[in-house]
Each structure stands twice: as C-alpha cells, then as structure tokens.
Amino acid sequence: MTQVEAVRSEAVGPIGAGRARLGLAVLLLPVLLVSMDISVLFLAMPTLTADLDPSAAQQLWILDIYGFLIAGLLITMGNLGDRIGRRNILLAGASVFGIASVIAAFAPSAGVLIAARALMGIGGATLLPSSLSLISGLFPDARARATAIGVWTAFFAGGSAVGPIIGGLLLHHFWWGAVFLINIPVLLILLAVGPFVLPEHRSDLLGPLDLPSVALSIGGILPVVYAVKHAAAEGVDAPSAVILIVGVTVLTLFVRRQRHLEEPLLDLRLFGRAQFSVAIGSSLVGMMSLAALSYLTSVYLQSVTGRDPLDAALLGIPMAAAVFVFSMGGARVGQRIGVRASFVLALFASGVGNLLLLGIGVDGGLAWYIAGSTIAGVGYGLAFPLVSDVAVSSVPPERAGSAVGISETSFELGNALGLALLGSVAALVFRSGGDYASTLGETIERHADDPALLERASESFVTGLHVATSVGAVLLLGMAVIALVATRRPNATTSD
Known part of the structure; x- marks a missing residue:
C-alpha cells in the first residue's frame, strides 16, 4: 500500500510546524467522515425505513455495502495512490464521496440509496489510505509522526462512535437525508485547502496493479457475506449454499494468487x-x-x-x-x-x-x-x-x-x-x-x-x-x- 522506498515527493513548499499541523487537521476531515458514515445511519434507519420502505435484505445492504466496498478496495486504492499520487487520489476520492452523498440524501428509493452508498464506499476507500500515508510527508520526525498517527487513529475510532450522536442531532431537526448532506461542507474545505497544504507523493518504480487480484478479493468477500445474511434472514437453502461455495472458492483463488505474486495486494507472509x-x-x-x-x-x-x-x-x-x-x-x-x-x-x-x-x-x-x-x-x-x-x-x-x-x-x-x-x-x-x-x-x-x-x-x-x-x-x-x-x-x- 504505502511504499517505503522509491517514493518521489512533490511537496507544496517547505513544510513548517504550522503547515504540518494544518495539513493534519485537513487530513482528519475525511477520516472523520468515512468512519462516521459507517454508523451515522444507525439512528436514521427507523425513519428512513418508514420513508423508503426497504425490505429486510435492502436494510442490511444499505448499512453493509458501504463498509464492504471500503474493505475490499482499501489496499487497491492505496496501491493506486502510490502510482498516481496520494494527494491526487485523496482529492478525487473526496469528489466522488461528495457526489454520492448528495445522491444518497435525495434517494427516491431503497435501490438508489444502496447504489449511492456503494459509490460512497468507493470514494471512502481512497480517503483512508491516502490520508494516513500523507502523514509521513508532513511529519518526517519519527516521534511527531507517531503522535500524528495516534491522533489520526483516535479520530477514525471516535468517528464511528460519534456517528449515531451526529445522526440523532440532525434527525431531531431535519429529515434522514441530512445525515449525508453534512458531508458536503466538510469535503469542500478539504478540496479548497488540501492542494495548498498537503505534499504530493508517488512512486516511479512500481509495476501495474494486479487487476485479477482486485476482482478476486471483491468477488470473494461479497458472495460470502451475502450468503451469510441470506441464510440468517431466510434460512439455509440451495441458493445461499451455492453462493457461499462460490465466494469461498474465489477467496481461495485470491489467497493462492497472492502467494505467487512478487507485488501482492495482500502479503500473507x-x-x-x-x-x-x-x-x-x-x-x-x-x-x-x-x-x-x-x-x-x-x-x-x-x-x-x-x-x-x-x-x-x-x-x-x-x-x-x-x-x-x-x-x-x-x-x-x-x-x-x-x-x-x-x-x-x-x-x-x-x-x-x-x-x-x-x-x-x-x-x-x-x-x-x-x-x-x-x-x-x-x-x-x-x-x-x-x-x-x-x-x-x-x-x-x-x-x-x-x-x-x-x-x-x-x-x-x-x-x-x-x-x-x-x-x-x-x-x-x-x-x-x-x-x-x-x-x-x-x-x-x-x-x-x-x-x-x-x-x-x-x-x-x-x-x-x-x-x-x-x-x-x-x-x-x-x-x-x-x-x-x-x-x-x-x-x-x-x-x-
């Protein structure tokens, strides 16, 4: 994900202590949003359900698809950021995340909301690895960098816990779509300030992404989870068993492929x-x-x-x-x-x-x-x-x-x-x-x-x-x- 060697920096200028702290503050914005959006829907689900009338399976997918796509794409997006620039992919991901948030806020049906949450997951997968890897450029000193990573982790962990509280406050005054629109002003700050305070880093010596590994990782995780949810909701039946077998088989192929690649997406060693x-x-x-x-x-x-x-x-x-x-x-x-x-x-x-x-x-x-x-x-x-x-x-x-x-x-x-x-x-x-x-x-x-x-x-x-x-x-x-x-x-x- 983050290459330790062969990384070229294109800093925005000399990074003093003040600019580094401002850069860290800017990087905390997407971290807070991504982790908060994991749990912000917890309190909104009752009112959202009354409005869109999703089925039980759709309710779970509204909650789950976001996190699963982030999980499936994190390592891929981190590797992509090493190639095209971590600041570039951070800002691109913020744009995707913002557009998806607007679609989710005004979704007319459960299907549209699920699609918007999926798009948010794709954007969110670019924000986490790029924000953490950019901290190394802002804080070259090991002790300062460790402190900054600690703050980053606190915001990531705290965001998931704060999400329901933010959601409750918004739902007290607005409709359920407000839990998505709150992302927009935060992302606008990131897009406006980020290019001026964040250094750019990219590697010139990495090979191309292994696209089959990307496809196998996602193609294995989603069927397995779907099969488990379907079995819990409807009982074990032939379709869920077949889907589970397909997912496990694909994940097995993914693991075997990682063991033979020189630059694996997932280093099993x-x-x-x-x-x-x-x-x-x-x-x-x-x-x-x-x-x-x-x-x-x-x-x-x-x-x-x-x-x-x-x-x-x-x-x-x-x-x-x-x-x-x-x-x-x-x-x-x-x-x-x-x-x-x-x-x-x-x-x-x-x-x-x-x-x-x-x-x-x-x-x-x-x-x-x-x-x-x-x-x-x-x-x-x-x-x-x-x-x-x-x-x-x-x-x-x-x-x-x-x-x-x-x-x-x-x-x-x-x-x-x-x-x-x-x-x-x-x-x-x-x-x-x-x-x-x-x-x-x-x-x-x-x-x-x-x-x-x-x-x-x-x-x-x-x-x-x-x-x-x-x-x-x-x-x-x-x-x-x-x-x-x-x-x-x-x-x-x-x-x-």
Missing part, C-alpha cells in the same frame, strides 16, 4: 508474525462487536424504549467520549504497561462491557446500558490506536505499507462483518420468537393495535440483542487470551 496477527485480530473482532453493539442498542433505545433519535443519541455520548478520549491516550498506556498488557486489558474491558448489556430489558436496565457501553468504549479506545502502531512496528520496514493496508482493511471489514454476522444472529433470534415481521420497526407499524404482541416482539428483540452482544463478548475475551499467550516474546511468530 505478514501473518506469520504473532504480534501482527494479534493486532489485526484485535481490530477485526473489536470493530465487529462495536458495530453490532452500536446498531442494536440504537434500535433498542428507539423501538423498544420509545425514545426519539435525539434522546437515543444523547445516551450514546458516554461511550463515544470513552472511545475518543482513550484513543488519544492509548499509545501512552502502551508505553507505560507494555503493548501486550494493553491489548489484553483493552480486549477484556470491551468484553466485560458487552456482557453488562445482559442487564438491559424491555422495561428497564438503562443504567446497565450506560455502564456497559462506557466500559466497552474504554476498551475499544485503548485497543484501536495500538493496532496501527503494532501492525507496522512488528514487521520489517520494507513491509510497512502492506501492514498498514491490512490493518485499515481489518477495521472496515470488522465493522461490516459485525453488522452482517452479529446483526443477522440478532435478527434470527428475534424472528424465532414468534410470527413477527422481518424487523421490530416493521412489526410495530403493522401491529400497533396489539400491545401484547408488541410486548412479545420487544422481548424477542432484546433476547436477540443479548445473544449477539454475548457472542461479541466471547470473541473479545477469546482474543484477549490469544494476545496473552501468542505474544509472550516480542519477536514471536505464529509457528512458535
């Missing part, structure tokens, strides 16, 4: 290092559980407890604040108690926070929600800034670019898998509780005159939430054990 694997596993599992927790509790606060989007958003502030604050200080915690202990502590706290959500119910348990989400937020905040640092520092310098690309992909893929897999688990438990509509919101609309049925439906949804967050907690605690055992020695490898 990196996973032979235990520290790298633990970092990637932590980000993947962490984002899976965070996405499921954020989405399911947003639906719970609105559809089960009857709160409006603003009230639901305000109740999410403690977790958002914990994620952001502890992301800013995560690197310092790692320096004091060690990276290994920090990962174990962070994953354990996140797991315990998810388990505390077992205390919430149809008629109470708000204190359990606040306590559990806040403790989980502390754990997420400690873990996420360590991932990028460990992913890069645990591999040789010549592999740092590939490591960064994989770490960013794990964040995005984890978020999308959390919605697809854990969200589908919750939906499956909900529907198994009775003869309900595909979602709780749709059930409430259809059976508003049947309080007894709505009570049972709410109980089924809460049960599904308990199951999904408990699965997330088990994954987090399991990853904590792996981090404790697998990284006993700093240079341990997976084979050790």
Whole structure:
C-alpha cells in the first residue's frame, strides 16, 4: 500500500510546524467522515425505513455495502495512490464521496440509496489510505509522526462512535437525508485547502496493479457475506449454499494468487508474525462487536424504549467520549504497561462491557446500558490506536505499507462483518420468537393495535440483542487470551 522506498515527493513548499499541523487537521476531515458514515445511519434507519420502505435484505445492504466496498478496495486504492499520487487520489476520492452523498440524501428509493452508498464506499476507500500515508510527508520526525498517527487513529475510532450522536442531532431537526448532506461542507474545505497544504507523493518504480487480484478479493468477500445474511434472514437453502461455495472458492483463488505474486495486494507472509496477527485480530473482532453493539442498542433505545433519535443519541455520548478520549491516550498506556498488557486489558474491558448489556430489558436496565457501553468504549479506545502502531512496528520496514493496508482493511471489514454476522444472529433470534415481521420497526407499524404482541416482539428483540452482544463478548475475551499467550516474546511468530 504505502511504499517505503522509491517514493518521489512533490511537496507544496517547505513544510513548517504550522503547515504540518494544518495539513493534519485537513487530513482528519475525511477520516472523520468515512468512519462516521459507517454508523451515522444507525439512528436514521427507523425513519428512513418508514420513508423508503426497504425490505429486510435492502436494510442490511444499505448499512453493509458501504463498509464492504471500503474493505475490499482499501489496499487497491492505496496501491493506486502510490502510482498516481496520494494527494491526487485523496482529492478525487473526496469528489466522488461528495457526489454520492448528495445522491444518497435525495434517494427516491431503497435501490438508489444502496447504489449511492456503494459509490460512497468507493470514494471512502481512497480517503483512508491516502490520508494516513500523507502523514509521513508532513511529519518526517519519527516521534511527531507517531503522535500524528495516534491522533489520526483516535479520530477514525471516535468517528464511528460519534456517528449515531451526529445522526440523532440532525434527525431531531431535519429529515434522514441530512445525515449525508453534512458531508458536503466538510469535503469542500478539504478540496479548497488540501492542494495548498498537503505534499504530493508517488512512486516511479512500481509495476501495474494486479487487476485479477482486485476482482478476486471483491468477488470473494461479497458472495460470502451475502450468503451469510441470506441464510440468517431466510434460512439455509440451495441458493445461499451455492453462493457461499462460490465466494469461498474465489477467496481461495485470491489467497493462492497472492502467494505467487512478487507485488501482492495482500502479503500473507505478514501473518506469520504473532504480534501482527494479534493486532489485526484485535481490530477485526473489536470493530465487529462495536458495530453490532452500536446498531442494536440504537434500535433498542428507539423501538423498544420509545425514545426519539435525539434522546437515543444523547445516551450514546458516554461511550463515544470513552472511545475518543482513550484513543488519544492509548499509545501512552502502551508505553507505560507494555503493548501486550494493553491489548489484553483493552480486549477484556470491551468484553466485560458487552456482557453488562445482559442487564438491559424491555422495561428497564438503562443504567446497565450506560455502564456497559462506557466500559466497552474504554476498551475499544485503548485497543484501536495500538493496532496501527503494532501492525507496522512488528514487521520489517520494507513491509510497512502492506501492514498498514491490512490493518485499515481489518477495521472496515470488522465493522461490516459485525453488522452482517452479529446483526443477522440478532435478527434470527428475534424472528424465532414468534410470527413477527422481518424487523421490530416493521412489526410495530403493522401491529400497533396489539400491545401484547408488541410486548412479545420487544422481548424477542432484546433476547436477540443479548445473544449477539454475548457472542461479541466471547470473541473479545477469546482474543484477549490469544494476545496473552501468542505474544509472550516480542519477536514471536505464529509457528512458535
């Protein structure tokens, strides 16, 4: 993704401390938008559903397609930026992201909204790798660069937690399309200021992109996820089984191709290092559980407890604040108690926070929600800034670019898998509780005159939430054990 050698710089002029800080501020704008747009729809889904009337499958695709395309294209776009210029692809991606945001805001149907979200995912895939790689040109000093990357990571992790709050505030005053239009002024600032404060970097010695690898990666991920979601929504049938087999086969071909390429999109040899694997596993599992927790509790606060989007958003502030604050200080915690202990502590706290959500119910348990989400937020905040640092520092310098690309992909893929897999688990438990509509919101609309049925439906949804967050907690605690055992020695490898 980011080439360590053979990179030509075309800086906009001497980069002093003031210009570097201004450049970092500009780079934080797309990071915040991309991560925020992952979760900003959580609170908007009930009102959006009432307006566009999407099916259950379309609702999941509205949420999922954005993250999956980002995950599938991150490494590709990072490599493309190395070839055509990282600032160039950053500004081009911002333009695509802005156009797609306008289309999404005024989408007349669920299909158009899904297409717009897909286009946003393509634009977003250019913003993350280019913004992170440009930090190296702004901060040549290693310590300053590490601090800047920590801030970048905090905004990336915090944006996902802040998304529901921003969405709630906007929905309190405007219609659901406002959650997309908020992107426009931010992107205009980036497009206006970016060319003057950001240096340009490109490599002259790289070969062409391996397009078959790009096609295989996307062609494998999407069928697998679709099959899982379809099986959870409609049950296991022949079409879902065939689609799953196709996806797994394509991913197998992708892995085999990467092993034989001199310049692979995904350097699989990196996973032979235990520290790298633990970092990637932590980000993947962490984002899976965070996405499921954020989405399911947003639906719970609105559809089960009857709160409006603003009230639901305000109740999410403690977790958002914990994620952001502890992301800013995560690197310092790692320096004091060690990276290994920090990962174990962070994953354990996140797991315990998810388990505390077992205390919430149809008629109470708000204190359990606040306590559990806040403790989980502390754990997420400690873990996420360590991932990028460990992913890069645990591999040789010549592999740092590939490591960064994989770490960013794990964040995005984890978020999308959390919605697809854990969200589908919750939906499956909900529907198994009775003869309900595909979602709780749709059930409430259809059976508003049947309080007894709505009570049972709410109980089924809460049960599904308990199951999904408990699965997330088990994954987090399991990853904590792996981090404790697998990284006993700093240079341990997976084979050790």
